[in-house]
């Protein structure tokens with residue numbers, strides 16, 4: 001073993017860490033060391049259960065010691081919860097979650113890993129491994145029977161897959177500006193979803209610049225998911241390849257909040273009045289999260305006369321508080337904060353409803 | 357040979373009656389209480405036969421060293437193999453420790469604390485000392501300190517020892533004096549790495565650059581290593597749950613790294 005430094009002096013992962021040390025220690029205070037350590041350690045996955053697969057995997061997964069964190073909330077939510085229990089319990093019934101989405105996770109503190117999914121007789125995979133917290137934006141989207149849904153930045157397709165599990169979408173528009181990533185998304189869909197669910201009447205896949213969507217299709221969709229490109233904090237501190245903190249991508253990184261704003265603006269325009277938009281990222285950065293949402297709300301009101309309401313997601317976070325660590329007291333949106341014992345996230349989500 | 361107490365003198369005279377057997381009576385004569393003597397005989401009986409004949413000379417040597425009956429009992433319990441060591445060897449090993457700087461008092465303490473040290477050939481100990489002095493550049497005084505605080509290193513695998521030293525020297529940027537103070541060699545490499553990496557990932561420890569500079573102030577090695585886990589968790593500002601999960605995670609990480617290195621080596 002050699003200890004002499006042979007690595008480049010400023011690998012992007014180091015630059016990312018330095019940047020986060022500066023911004024997040026101010027933003028998260030005392031919590032930052034704990035979050036930092038979680039970011040730098042192995043993450044936990046969730047197994048998004050594929051309802052289209054014929055394999056009898058449920059028993060198998062349960063035998064391994066994991067559980068569907070979404071359907072298991074019954075035992076977690078105690079109406080006798082002394083704090084704000086009753087009020088929240090009432091809100092829970094109001095909050096209809098997208099049905100049929102199931103996601104298995106190993107219990108808190110359990111570091112077991114999932115085996116790679118295997119194809120069933122029909123060639124479809126039994127589950128899709130993703131950050132379990134990524135399911136939350138899909139749940140929050142609250143898709144109802146017959147809805148038309150736009151997934152504006154969809155590749156590689158984890159959240160698209162989660163949305164398809166609901167079986168209730170009327171028409172789904174799947175978009176991503178990257179050609180290569182969109183072809184990955186097509187591959188994912190083909191490995192999980194039978195052809196009859198991917199017909200032109202049901203789904204449309206496009207490779208457009210999402211920021212232009214407002215010019216293409218306004219006031220159209222009941223639901224819009226806008227899962228924007230961001231600093232992908234976890235990736236940035238661990239992988240030097242394809243790292244947004246590499247020197248040559250500095251410009252791109254600085255422009256992120258602007259791009260995110262434009263994508264959210266487009267999503268707002270694409271939604272119909274009464275429609276709902278979920279904005280999500282996988283960064284802890286305030287500039288890319290609440291900052292973007294605030295600007296978009298002001299922009300919609302001032303430039304388009306669109307009134308937006310921020311939907312309270314506290315019932316959702318309350319429901320899943322035993323599975324994830326949520327940031328406290330965010331003034332806008334909700335955020336899953338990584339923690340070694342429940343190493344999911346970061347995921348930020350904020351839900352908006354178009355009143356006009 | 358110095359014999360500081362009466363017991364020792366008694367013993368020398370007993371010993372001269374060459375093939376005297378080890379009996380309860382003789383033990384009691386040496387100053388053991390009846391129960392202690394029974395205890396010693398019980399342990400001895402396992403070593404009867406060819407090896408057991410050194411038992412009396414071992415006891416003699418330890419008496420000469422100044423150990424009393426109670427501490428001797430402790431020694432036998434910790435290290436019954438001591439009975440199998442020949443008298444001449446035992447004397448040579450004790451003298452060797454004296455030469456390495458163990459003065460009266462500290463010599464007795466190390467024997468009581470870690471009697472196994474007398475089962476190790478003097479040559480092996482001298483090699484370990486040379487390694488610490490010549491390769492790791494500890495002063496001879498520091499080496500004696502290390503042997504005194506962590507005598508078990510005489511049994512430790514030398515590659516592990518070297519790796520541990522290099523880890524702390526290069527990776528943690530800590531100099532010899534601080535290593536001695538922190539009683540580094542009492543801990544296994546895994547314990548050292550766990551604590552260091554935990555702090556490092558939490559942003560509380562940084563490897564100094566070529567000039568010994570860091571952006572943050574590292575905690576002293578002493579406060580990281582020379583304490584129980586609860587105290588360490590205060591330094592790390594972490595919960596026991598986090599550290600528990602962390603240890604299991606990095607163990608798997610390191611195992612995988614080793615496997616990868618192994619498979620590269622095999623190519």
Ligand SMILES: C[S@@+](CC[C@H](N)C(=O)[O-])C[C@H]1O[C@@H](n2cnc3c(N)ncnc32)[C@H](O)[C@@H]1O
Nearest residue numbers: 153154155156157158159177178209210227229
């Ligand atoms: C965080 S990823 C989406 C992950 C995806 N929702 C999932 O769950 O698998 C962000 C995506 O936005 C895409 N993107 C970047 N700029 C875009 C733009 N202007 N319009 C549409 N998509 C864009 C990227 O190609 C990338 O695939």
